[in-house]
Amino acid sequence: MGSIDSTELGSEKKPNPGKATILAIGKAFPHQLVMQEYLVDGYFKTTNCDDPELKQKLTRLCKTTTVKTRYVVMSEEILTKYPELAIEGGSTVKQRLDICNDAVTEMAVEASRACIKKWGRSISDITHLVYVSSSEARLPGGDLYLAKGLGLSPETHRVLLYFVGCSGGVAGLRVAKDIAENNPGSRVLLATSETTIIGFKPPSADRPYDLVGVALFGDGAGAMIIGSDPDPISEKPLFELHTAIQNFLPDTEKTIDGRLTEEGINFTLSRELPKLIEDNVESFCKKLIGKAGLTPKDYNQMFWAVHPGGPAILNRMEKRLNLSPEKLSPSRRALMDYGNASSNSIVYVLEYMLEESRKARKMKEVENEWGLILAFGPGVTFEGIVARNLDV
Numbered sequence: 001m002g003s004i005d006s007t008e009l010g011s012e013k014k015p016n017p018g019k020a021t022i023l024a025i026g027k028a029f030p031h032q033l034v035m036q037e038y039l040v041d042g043y044f045k046t047t048n049c050d051d052p053e054l055k056q057k058l059t060r061l062c063k064t065t066t067v068k069t070r071y072v073v074m075s076e077e078i079l080t081k082y083p084e085l086a087i088e089g090g091s092t093v094k095q096r097l098d099i100c101n102d103a104v105t106e107m108a109v110e111a112s113r114a115c116i117k118k119w120g121r122s123i124s125d126i127t128h129l130v131y132v133s134s135s136e137a138r139l140p141g142g143d144l145y146l147a148k149g150l151g152l153s154p155e156t157h158r159v160l161l162y163f164v165g166c167s168g169g170v171a172g173l174r175v176a177k178d179i180a181e182n183n184p185g186s187r188v189l190l191a192t193s194e195t196t197i198i199g200f201k202p203p204s205a206d207r208p209y210d211l212v213g214v215a216l217f218g219d220g221a222g223a224m225i226i227g228s229d230p231d232p233i234s235e236k237p238l239f240e241l242h243t244a245i246q247n248f249l250p251d252t253e254k255t256i257d258g259r260l261t262e263e264g265i266n267f268t269l270s271r272e273l274p275k276l277i278e279d280n281v282e283s284f285c286k287k288l289i290g291k292a293g294l295t296p297k298d299y300n301q302m303f304w305a306v307h308p309g310g311p312a313i314l315n316r317m318e319k320r321l322n323l324s325p326e327k328l329s330p331s332r333r334a335l336m337d338y339g340n341a342s343s344n345s346i347v348y349v350l351e352y353m354l355e356e357s358r359k360a361r362k363m364k365e366v367e368n369e370w371g372l373i374l375a376f377g378p379g380v381t382f383e384g385i386v387a388r389n390l391d392v
Helices: 036-046 052-064 076-081 093-119 142-150 165-182 208-216 273-290 296-301 311-320 325-338 342-362
Strands: 020-028 032-035 069-072 128-133 157-162 188-194 220-228 239-248 256-261 264-269 303-306 370-377 381-389
Touching: 020 093, 020 165, 020 342, 032 036, 036 052, 036 208, 052 208, 069 325, 093 128, 093 142, 093 188, 093 220, 128 142, 128 165, 142 157, 142 188, 157 165, 165 188, 165 220, 165 239, 165 342, 165 370, 165 381, 188 342, 208 264, 220 342, 239 273, 273 296, 273 311, 273 370, 273 381, 303 325, 303 342, 311 325, 325 342, 342 370, 342 381
Parallel strands: 128 157, 128 188, 303 370
Antiparallel strands: 020 220, 020 239, 032 069, 188 220, 239 381, 256 264, 370 381
8 A cells, every 4th residue: 555664564464573463263143043024023023012103113223224134042932931021121130141141151152162163273272361241240250151161271361341332342352462462472362242132122112222222233252362473384364453542532421321220231322323433433543544654545445344333334434434335345244144243243344354355365356455443332432453464
């Protein structure tokens, strides 16, 4: 790219010494696959609601989200065992946590095992664990149960990030990068796991945002192995994590608001969120790429791995930064196939990034070596990482 200092950043697809790299990616999902076209009838049937106005509103929302399929933990078996989850006003936080705590651990274990298998090294080589979830609450935390489920060494150093929301995946990646670069020889397992059962409720005109959540969010888990100075024989780096920053927007605490109550999580989202992101994303990206010696002229020569919070956020970002339509294709694909899966989504986006990069290479098209990994969450918090595609 024209303004890149290849001396500083490195121009060959080889990792820079001491820089953290993503060495493997894995994912996992619950067994319930929901087709968006059948969601409305199923949701209103299971919640015993026959409000035609709310049903019509959810039908419209399901079309505007662009989601086609999602995976969810919720099932007929769960509602048969816990019918109170579909009744308004009940004290059900214990039941929800009983379900969620087990479900997120199961998915996190499965995603981590898939990731470790792709990595190809022994599980005993994992030295650190970073665990991210906004779907459970317990003491000890889910990091310990994941470590136990995987059979990690009791000497594994653990970090737990709870209730970070949609920015959690990139926040976890930032933390894993710091650990890897400050502990030579370390190998960090980053795992994310989420389920919407913690906030599942019947439709209500008093809670209009609930319908947005029903139309948009999905369940699942993701995992990555992060480490610096990869072994050239046993490891294959996928991305180098060059620079990471985090910013929050002052006085926006209520824009994304979630509270754990007797009924689970009560979640509200301000309509101004897409506009807030649009108004601030340009300055954030300039600050981020400036630390790596890039300029906005490079935007369309970079890859963009952006958390798909929703189509409005992606559309406004694309317009504000004057991005070519294909730049956000991996994010739009992840949204279409999995919905907004909160902290997990960035894992799915990065997988699609690799898929599209390999396709471009096969077609002998120009690949984008440098790019950004971005997410936006409660705060309102911006998380960003300048990254290099090292996949060959």
